[in-house]
Amino acid sequence: MNDRQMRYFIAVAEALSFSRAARQLNVSQPPLSMQIKALEEELGAALLVRTRRRVELTEAGRLFLDSARRAVRQMDEAAALVRQSAEGKAGVLRLGFTSSVPLSRVFARIMRSFRAAHPRVEVELLHMSTRDQLDALDDDRLDAGILRPANGAQPRPGVALHEVWRDRLAVFLPETHRLAGEAGPIAMADLRAEDFVMVSRPLGCGVHEQTVRLCAAAGFLPRVVQESRELTTVLGLVAAGLGVSLLPQCYASVGMAGVVARPIAAADAESRLMLAVRAPHASPVATRFVAVVDACLREEAESREAAGPGDSGVMAAARAAGRRSRAPAKEAAEVG
CATH class of the missing domain: 3.40.190.10 (Periplasmic binding protein-like II)
Structure with a gap:
C-alpha cells in the first residue's frame, strides 16, 4: 500500500466514478483501475462495487475511506513540516543566553517577534556562560547564542559574531x-x-x-x-x-x-552583547533568527531616533555601531 493508491481510492470513493476521478487526478482510467485493484488485493477485501452505471463503496470501503483520509492528511502535514524545517520555519532553535540577556529591553521584542513569525519553531532556552556557549557552538549543541565577550574579542574559527546591544x-x-x-x-x-x-x-x-x-x-x-x-x-x-x-x-x-x-566617568566604560552563530554553516532556523534580530534592532533604532534628544545612551551607542546583523529561562545565575 502506498500514498498514490490511497489518494486514487479517495478520489474514486468521493466521485463514485472512475472516469470522473481519472479526470480529477489527470490520469487515464486503466492505470487508476489497476491501482485500486492492487490495493484491494493487498488488503484482502473489496472496497468498491462496480456496475455499468455506478460505483458504490462496500462496508470495508467506507471504513477504509476514513482511515485513508487521516493517513493522507498526516502524510501531507509531515511533508509540509519537513519542508518548513529545511527552510528554518519549523523545528527547534537551541538558543544560549547569559544572565544579563533577559534584562535588556530589546530581548522581549526579539522573542515576541520571532515567535509570531515562526510559531512552529520551538525555542529551547539554555542559560550558559559566554565561554560555555562558544564551546557548545563548536560542538553543535547550540544553534545560536547571545553572549558578552571581551570588547574587541576576535571570534573563534567557524563562529560569526553580530552586535546586539x-x-x-x-x-x-x-x-x-x-x-x-x-x-x-x-x-x-x-x-x-x-x-x-x-x-x-x-x-x-x-x-x-x-x-x-x-x-x-x-x-x-x-x-x-x-x-x-x-x-x-x-x-x-x-x-x-x-x-x-x-x-x-x-x-x-x-x-x-x-x-x-x-x-562611571569613562568614555569606554561599556560592554556589548553579541549574537553568535556558526559560520558559514548556520542552521536554517538560526539564519531566520538572525534576520528577526536584525529587523528588531532596526525598529528599536528607529523608535529611538523618533524619540529625539531624550534618547538613552544605550541605543545611541548601538546606532553608532552601524546596525549590523545581530540577535531567557532559568534563574539569573552566571553573570554575562
Whole structure:
C-alpha cells in the first residue's frame, strides 16, 4: 500500500466514478483501475462495487475511506513540516543566553517577534556562560547564542559574531559607601583604594577584562577580594560590604537590597552583547533568527531616533555601531 493508491481510492470513493476521478487526478482510467485493484488485493477485501452505471463503496470501503483520509492528511502535514524545517520555519532553535540577556529591553521584542513569525519553531532556552556557549557552538549543541565577550574579542574559527546591544558599565556599591550618594558619574581613580568583587574570569565574560582595563587606564590594578560565577552572589557580597563591582547597568534592575549603582566617568566604560552563530554553516532556523534580530534592532533604532534628544545612551551607542546583523529561562545565575 502506498500514498498514490490511497489518494486514487479517495478520489474514486468521493466521485463514485472512475472516469470522473481519472479526470480529477489527470490520469487515464486503466492505470487508476489497476491501482485500486492492487490495493484491494493487498488488503484482502473489496472496497468498491462496480456496475455499468455506478460505483458504490462496500462496508470495508467506507471504513477504509476514513482511515485513508487521516493517513493522507498526516502524510501531507509531515511533508509540509519537513519542508518548513529545511527552510528554518519549523523545528527547534537551541538558543544560549547569559544572565544579563533577559534584562535588556530589546530581548522581549526579539522573542515576541520571532515567535509570531515562526510559531512552529520551538525555542529551547539554555542559560550558559559566554565561554560555555562558544564551546557548545563548536560542538553543535547550540544553534545560536547571545553572549558578552571581551570588547574587541576576535571570534573563534567557524563562529560569526553580530552586535546586539551596548550597555554602559556602572559601579555597584554598598548603599552605605562614601560614593553612593554622588550626584554625577564616578571617576575610576576614585576606586583606587577599593576592594573589588568580580565575575569569575573562566566564564569568558568580557566584564572581567573590561574592569581590569578601566582600572589600568586610571593607573591601578583592582584589588580582587572575591570572584563568583553567580550574579546574586556578586551583588550579595557588594551589599555585605565586601567590595565594589563593575557590571552592566542593566543589572540595576535586579533590585538587590543594600546596593546602589552609579555611572562611571569613562568614555569606554561599556560592554556589548553579541549574537553568535556558526559560520558559514548556520542552521536554517538560526539564519531566520538572525534576520528577526536584525529587523528588531532596526525598529528599536528607529523608535529611538523618533524619540529625539531624550534618547538613552544605550541605543545611541548601538546606532553608532552601524546596525549590523545581530540577535531567557532559568534563574539569573552566571553573570554575562
